[in-house]
Amino acid sequence: MVSGLGKHKSETVEEIEIDLVPIMNTFLVLVPFLLLSAAFFHLKAIDTSVPVLADTQKDGQAAGPQEVKVTAVMEIKEKEILLSAISDSLGTEELSTWDTQIAKKGKEAEYPYQKVLVHLRKLKVRYPASDTLIIIPDGSILYDTIVQAMDAARYSDEKPLFPRVVLSGKVS
Amino acid sequence: MALGNRRKNARGFDVPKLQITSMMDMFTIILIFLLTCYSDKPEVVHLEKDLRLPESVAQSDYQENIKLVLSRSNLWLEGEIVATVQDGEIVGLDPEKLNNSRLYQKLVAYRERADKGNLARPDKPGRPDKPDKPDKLDNQDKPEKKAQEHIIFLCDKNIPFHTINLVTKTAAMAGSPNFQFAVLKK
Numbered sequence: 001m002v003s004g005l006g007k008h009k010s011e012t013v014e015e016i017e018i019d020l021v022p023i024m025n026t027f028l029v030l031v032p033f034l035l036l037s038a039a040f041f042h043l044k045a046i047d048t049s050v051p052v053l054a055d056t057q058k059d060g061q062a063a064g065p066q067e068v069k070v071t072a073v074m075e076i077k078e079k080e081i082l083l084s085a086i087s088d089s090l091g092t093e094e095l096s097t098w099d100t101q102i103a104k105k106g107k108e109a110e111y112p113y114q115k116v117l118v119h120l121r122k123l124k125v126r127y128p129a130s131d132t133l134i135i136i137p138d139g140s141i142l143y144d145t146i147v148q149a150m151d152a153a154r155y156s157d158e159k160p161l162f163p164r165v166v167l168s169g170k171v172s
Numbered sequence: 173m174a175l176g177n178r179r180k181n182a183r184g185f186d187v188p189k190l191q192i193t194s195m196m197d198m199f200t201i202i203l204i205f206l207l208t209c210y211s212d213k214p215e216v217v218h219l220e221k222d223l224r225l226p227e228s229v230a231q232s233d234y235q236e237n238i239k240l241v242l243s244r245s246n247l248w249l250e251g252e253i254v255a256t257v258q259d260g261e262i263v264g265l266d267p268e269k270l271n272n273s274r275l276y277q278k279l280v281a282y283r284e285r286a287d288k289g290n291l292a293r294p295d296k297p298g299r300p301d302k303p304d305k306p307d308k309l310d311n312q313d314k315p316e317k318k319a320q321e322h323i324i325f326l327c328d329k330n331i332p333f334h335t336i337n338l339v340t341k342t343a344a345m346a347g348s349p350n351f352q353f354a355v356l357k358k
Contacts (some may be wrong), residue, residue, distance in 0.1 A: 020192050034206035042227075045234035045352035047322065050344045065246050077203040139334030146336075147355055155229070164241040169337040 046150055048165045055092045070095075072123055072162050074116070075170075076149055077138040079104050081111055083119050085135075087127075098123060098166075111145070111150035117161075120153055124161050133162035136170055188293050220246070226329040228355035235352065236316050238282060242327040242339055249278050262339070270342045279346035281303040 068089045075082040083096040102115045116163050124130060133153050146167070154163050223243040241248040247262055250349040254274045256263045265273045323343055327336060340351065 016245060022191055022194055024196060024199070027196070027203060031199060031202055031206070034203070034210075038206055038209050042357035043234060044228060044230040044355050044357050045232050045324065046228060046230045046231065046355060047350070050340045052344055052349045123236045127183055137333040139332060139337070141333045142329065143331050143333070143336055144226040144329035147228050147329070147353065150353075151229050167340065169333075169341070 028100060030160065046147065046154070047163075048150070048167050051166055051168050065128055069132075070098075070123065070127045070129050072120055072130065072133045072153070074133060074135050074149060074153060076111070076135065076141050076145065078140065081116055081149070083116065085123060111149070113148065116149070116152050117156060120161055121156055124156075132164045132166065133160055133161065134166045136168050136169055138170070186298060189352070195301060223326060223328050224330070225326060225354060225356045227358045229358050230355055232352075234354055235322065237322050237324050237352065238279075238348070239324045240260075240327065240339065240343065242336065244328050244330070247275065247339065249275060254278060254279075257259075257335070260330075260335055262335055263339050265342065270338065270345055275339070276342050278324055278345050278347060283347040305313055322350045322352040323348050324350045324354055 068087060070085045070087040070090065073082075073084045073086060075084075080101055080103040083098070083100045083102065085095050087095060100119055102112055102119070104111055120133075135146060135149055135153075137149075150165050152159060154165060155161055196270070220241065220243045222245050223241065239248070239250055243257065244260075245257055246253045247257060247265075255265055265275065270276055326338075343351070
């Protein structure tokens, strides 16, 4: 009896082979299809706006530097970047201390964004509530340059600097 | 030696079995990778051949909205050419009369429909008669929902600002002053 059962067991234990060929066929169709329609670039977005007419609300006159909001202004010219600040809460004298001019080293050279970043960082440290930057490029400035300027001004070491960007044309 | 085994040869030729398990593993990995790419961003953006986007360190994802594409040859709004570009200048977009342009009229049409809550697209006049399906898919495609939000602006990196300014100004005049500038991740 025992030996009979043992014999039966050895007969049933057989290697079962799954037919993988149909699955392979499906994969061979699916993979080229997905490869053809796949996109290997990562599209990201920069939130920005253009100036519109709105009712302005004045900031509190007695507010300290911690609450005062200033708007950084970056003018991109052919050979230089002009930085300044505007605010309803601060006087012209104090605001003028934030005016600076950062020139390109050569005609074909890149703009010195590191210097721009240092200046904007100082402004942010002085007025931490500030978050808006107005970029005013010259007409001939390329879109790529504007995006690079936005990159330099929006975040510093992954901390927000001036994340709200307004792109404006020069008002003559 | 085994080949010379007479007993084995007498049984006949054994069909060799292809070991496809490892190949299956490989295909499974590729398939999972590709499907993950799709689940990351289900929407497909068709980039024009003459459109080179700038690179940026921006991390935000774009949202499904009205698409405005400014390439080196055309200005597209939602897949339709609304103006042509020659030498970096937009033909048919007069800086003095921006509200006469086709771009402005199309954007205003989107805005009006957004305000009225009409589901029809301006270029599909037959649709208002049809009952609206309030399903999820239809909601995603509503122009009025889109018009309230940003415009996704895809622009060639070598286009000068004075040309971009005309487009953004026209959009702002039409009631859409907020944009999402599409960039490639660095």
